[in-house]
Every structure is written in C-alpha cells, then in structure tokens.
Amino acid sequence: MEECACLCGMGSSRGCRCPQKHQRPAETAAADGKPAQAEKHVEGDAAARCCAGSGGIASPMPPPLPPHCSLQDLPVEMLVEIFAWVPATDLPSLAQSCTKFHHTLHIDSIWRRRCQEEFGVRENLQNLEMIGMSYREVYTKLFPYRNILGLWQLDNSYRTLVNVVVDGLCITGWKYRPSFHTHVGGPIHFKPVFRICLTERKSATVECMEGPHNRPHNRQVRIQKDWFTTHCNQTYHRKDLAASLRDEWVRVLIGEDRQRYDLLTYRRLYLPPSHPDDLIRPGLFQYYLDDFGLKIAMLSFHGKYARVTDITGYSKKTLEIHLMRRIQLRDGEIFRYFNELSRVVQEIEEQVIREQQEDGTEESQGHGWQSPAQPSVGESRAAAWEEQPVPFVLPVGVHSRDQNYPRTCRMCFYGVDTLAIIGSSYLKSFPGVFILFDENHFGFIWRVEKCFFLYSRVQNTFQNVEAPSPQAFLEMLKNIQSMP
Template identity: 25%
Template structure:
C-alpha cells in the first residue's frame, strides 16, 4: 500500500513546507486543498520572513499578516534591505534601507558637519514602502510631509537598486516647500543646502568653491539614487590586528569629512581605506590610504617633533609578530590639522603608510608617504608627510544591517 504525501499528519506537512523557499510553497499549495490550508497558516510565513529576509516584528503585526508582508513587500523589495553605496561619480554616498514596523524605509546617511568628525552620522529619510488598508503596496517619497509617489527597483541578479522620485514639484527643504521644476527655485535650494552643509567652514572663503561644487552635484542628482550593495568586512576574530575593520569618518582638509571603508587584505599584511564618499581629487570607490602592517615603527618623542624629522627618520626593523607596546605620540610642528584634535601623549601603533593624492579630476594620481597612527580601537590618524597635514578618523558607531545582496555577490565572485 503506497502512502501519498497528503496522508501525512498536518504537523509533518507544515515542517516540510517550512523548508521550502517561499515561492515554491505557493506552487505546492495549488495542488490540493489540504496543502493550501496548511500553506495559509500565518506562522509558516512568519518563519519564512525571518529565515529568508531576517524580518521580525517585536510584539507581532497589528495591521497585516506575514503572508501579505512576504508576498507583497519582501518578495519584491526584501533584498533591498542593507547598506548601499551610491553609484555617483566623484562624490558617491551611503544609503541605508531597513525594516520599519510593517514596511521598509530608505535613508541617506551623511557624515557629520566639518570639522566634528567624532559626532554621529546624519540621517535623512528618502522613501517608505508599506501596505495600504486595501493591501496594496505603496512606495512613497518622504521629502515632503504628506509624501508622493516614487519608484524603487531592485535587480538582484545585477546587484543594483534604483530610487527615483516621480514628483519633484512639492519637496520640503528646511521649512519651505519648493518646486524643483522651477529653475529659479534651484538657486534657493542650493543656498539652503550650502547653509546646512558648510558648518563652521561657512566662515572660510577658501572653502566656498569646494562646497559650491558639491552643491551643484547635489542638485544634478537630487531625483535619482543609483545604488550598489556595500559589503563590510566582518570582525576579525583569530588575528591580532591594530583595529577592527568597518566604516570610519575622516577629515580631508577643504573637502570636509568623508566616509571610508577600512578592510584587511586576505593575508592581513595590508589595511586599506576605500572611499565611500569622495571628492574631485580622489573620488569615491578609490583607495585613499594603504597601510603596510609588515612595517610597524616605534619612535621617540624627539623623532616626532617636526615633519622634517618624521620624513627623515630611520626606523629599526621590527620582526613580524612582535608584540608592540604603547609608545609616545607628539603632534609634529608645521603640520596642519582641522578637526580640533586634542592629541594624546601615547598611541597604540604606528605604521608606514601611503596616501593617494591627485589633481582635480583624479589627474596624475600618485602615492604619497605617511604615518598611520592608531590611538584606540575607534580612532586613528594619518600624517601626510609631503602635504604636511593630518587626517583624523573616527569609527562610525551606529549599527547598520549589511546588504544581503552584497553577501550573495561576494560569495559568487
């Protein structure tokens, strides 16, 4: 006597269905009423939401069901959740898409205003994806109080996401509603942007051209965000490293504060800082700093008194694997620094490094020598010897979910 699958107990059928991908559950449940009834149990879809998309609502859903959330929101937009880098020439950008109650919210993440590198990231909401009372998906641009339609398109196979505002006639800037279709209004928006973004740099005329260029690019790309998933290296567990990888904010002279992705090479011989946001000299996606972890150094206070001393210092070879103790740190004379940094008297590590410099438009890029100095797990600096300047970097302390698409594309490389 043969046994048909529908003769199995409902509890066992439930366990079988929970191990199927969500789309396959729908197909299987079309075969008979018993499977359809089991497939309609909302706790099954709660499991699928959690396993496939890491979607969970504390306290449960109030206005919808997990099946509706899965089939109408997550199936189409779930792979958009995570950190994305903005695919924008020169300046780049960072976008965080996350779950919010019974929907999805996309936000742009901006570095703090210059020169306050240790302050928190700034967040501006871009769009919201939710279900209406009629169970229709609503994609809303949140640049205006009441919201208006926008488009979010996720292409998992290409690893891209694109957000486009479909109505720019009623955007809110500061406390003003402005029609971006009106050319005269663009000047007003530019002035508002400059007032908001320059911070204390607004008092310095030498930085006006830099911010004006960023503002013009902001206007040019205000309606559309093309995104690519950003993969952050996980914490290093089994190696002694000077600091954990991750996102950092760094001071870049007149260019303000830029966002970096710090990650180790496969053999842990090099630490690389790649630009998530950039500038006309060294744009986004380019490497800003390369640290040679095979060339640590220990300096006396006298060796650090000036840039000339540092540039000509002859450091003794230190065997790889040698345990390094905290050493003196002296901020060198004739070295410019804009963050208001109060240097400590010691640092944890110091390494030879190279920083990338270039002319406007990334012309004639070259590598310039420097010293990479680690002060603590979340703070380090770069002394640019030829530029006679100092960049301070501070870890992005906010916690962001990483992109599932980024992880999938990393596995298929």
C-alpha cells in the same frame, strides 16, 4: 544439517536449532523422485520463513514490517514548526504537493517567522489585525523588494550613502547627511529619501520624501541584484535649491542638486569580511578631509596590505598601508622629533621605489591583494594587543582639523595616501605614517605636507551588508576605485 545452514543463512550447520522433520522410509526410497524433491522445496520454504530474521532461532510468527511514515502523517502543529524553517522560495512547491500542506501553509505563524528572519519585521499580530493584514500578505509585498535592502552608494559626484531597511510596515531609504562641526566619533546622520508603503491593499506604493517640506509623491523603482534606480516625475527638487542654500548641509549636496533628480542610480556596497588575524576589525570609519563635512571610508585587509577607501565625498582617496613595513615607536619619542620620523618614512619610500623598479612595479599595482577574510601575512590583531601603548603627541608643525585624538598608540606602519578629485585630472600620492591607536581609532600623517587625519569607527549598525563571497567584495571595491 548442511541444507538447514543454507536456509538460515548462518554459513555453517553447526549450532543450528531449526526443527528438522525425520524422513520416512518411503521418502528415503523416493529420494530421487520428483514428488520428494518438491516436498523438499516446500519444507525448505517453511524453514526459511521460520528462521528468517531470527538468527537461526525459531519464531512462532514473522516480525512485523516497519510502518510507512511520511510528512503527511505528522500533526499540523509539527508541520508548522518544520515549514517555518523552510526557505520561502520552496514553500510554493510544498503548497502544491498535497491539500494538507496547502492548508497548513495558510497558518500565519509560518509567514511571521519568514518576515522576521528574512526582512527583520518586528510588527506584532495585533497591529496587523487592526489594519486587516496577515503576515502572509506582508511577506508577499516584501518579496519583490528583497534585493533593495542593504547599503548603497548614490552614483553621482558626491557618492552619498543610502541605507534601505524595513521600518515597521514600510521600507525606508535613509540618506547619509555629512556632519559639520562634529567630532569624528559622533553618530552618522540620515534623513529619509523614499519610502515603500506595505499597508496598501492592492500593491506596495513608492513615495519620494525629498523636495520642499518633504511632501510625499509617487516615485518609480527598478531593482536589480547589485543596483537600483528611482524615477521621479516631480521637478521642484531643483527649484527649491536657492532656499536650501541657506542650510549648511546643502553645501556638500550642490553637485548632487545639479544632476537630474528624476533619475537616480544606486550601487550596492558590501562591508568587508573579517578574519581573526586582521590587525583590527574592518568596517566603516569617519574622518575630516576638508571643510565639507565628515567623510566615510572603508577599512579592509588584503594580506600584506590594508586599504582605506573613500566611499563618500568628491574625492577618491585611497590609503594603502604596508603591514610588512613597521616603524618602531621607541616609547613614543619618535613623534617628538618630526625630522627623525620624516627621515624614517623617506628611507622606506626609497626602498619601496627600488623594489618596484626591480619587480616591475608589481607592488604599486596591488599585486599583494588577497581576497578578504584570509589570514593576514602582516602584523596580526594578537600582536597589536600584546604591544604596550606608548604616549602619542602630534609632532610640532603638523596641523590637524581634529585635536581630540587619542593620547596613546600601539603600532605604526608606512603607508601611501593617493588623492584624486572626481571630475578632474588631479592625482597625487602622499607617503606617510599610519598610526594604530586602538580598535576604533587610527590616523595618518602626510610626511611632506605635515597633515594629520584622525579616523573613528562608525558606530551605526547596518543589515543585509554581507558580501556573498570575498571575491564579490573585492570586485565591488575595484568598481568603487575605477568609478570615473
């Protein structure tokens, strides 16, 4: 019985029901001989086969082995569903692994999914069949231009925005056109500046859409991860400048037209990441600074501070909001007496200067900047909406270009607006009051100059604008501010 316990692997002979063969007298007499010993091993092997996998219970035959299964054994319909979710960069390796995979990857529904997921293509199969193309061909032509999609800043004196999107069977670059005589809440206007056609049989072609009458002509594009350049051989963009001056739009583009149109550089812009504790949702906002039309700024949160950074226009205006230095509204009466509001701002300003002197000017250099998408240590969004709105009236003597501002607000904070003019040595700071109206509007009052600026959220939606990491966004923001 002890021997049977070892063969069954149960650890004890008690309860083992393995059938045992009684030893004959001859076998007992030959217990020490080699033939008997060999027979014992044979008998043990038989018992092991009998009891293996059955927990000591006899089985008439060994259990079947699990069937061998691989992706190659799956039906084609199931492979199509699986491959449609595989990143396109891995599909070539799958195609080379076996003949079945190679033929399966020629099924167009796989590439339709990839075109939709990666590039937002919404063409239907019927439209493609009319021009004799497949989704596989469309994807092949889109792939070299995958890094050009998104939001960009033209690297020139005006820093125009360009949004590059998939538009049908084309990739179109849309340039921002500043609005005149329009409320800050109005839509952003864009016009096409270049187009990449994907319907050519051999390869995609790039067409320039600028110039008189928007006559398309060839343009070369060089694409990197965070920037791209366009090179145009035509020179009549500048020759048409005199006629364009009759249009009010071109007043903000004069600096752009003075530059060489044959070589333009665009730098990538990321939209700021959002965190539930941010005071409001970060993003792009429009406002008026001067008579050269609406400008676009970017609101982002960095721990104890919020930043509003200009990304268009001739100026480099950076508004720093101190979220730890809140100004009490007192039911809105503080706005009726501007001298009182000015006195509160001046006291905070003097306190900030003293702390900077004691701490080695750390605060003025932005030492409190956290990477975005981290919990704020200032006022949170929940706290903002718990506050009851109070009446807001523009203080007497404060002038504003836009009078259609909200009539209630929720919070106020101390802030400093720094203005620099691109291409000059002008640099000046304007302490004042940041006013939170609602999720889509905020304002700022310059204390000494008595100017009010209303910011309204940009309602346009953009694709491919997410930063790969908070650090990447912070690095991009610093590059904008350090741009000469």
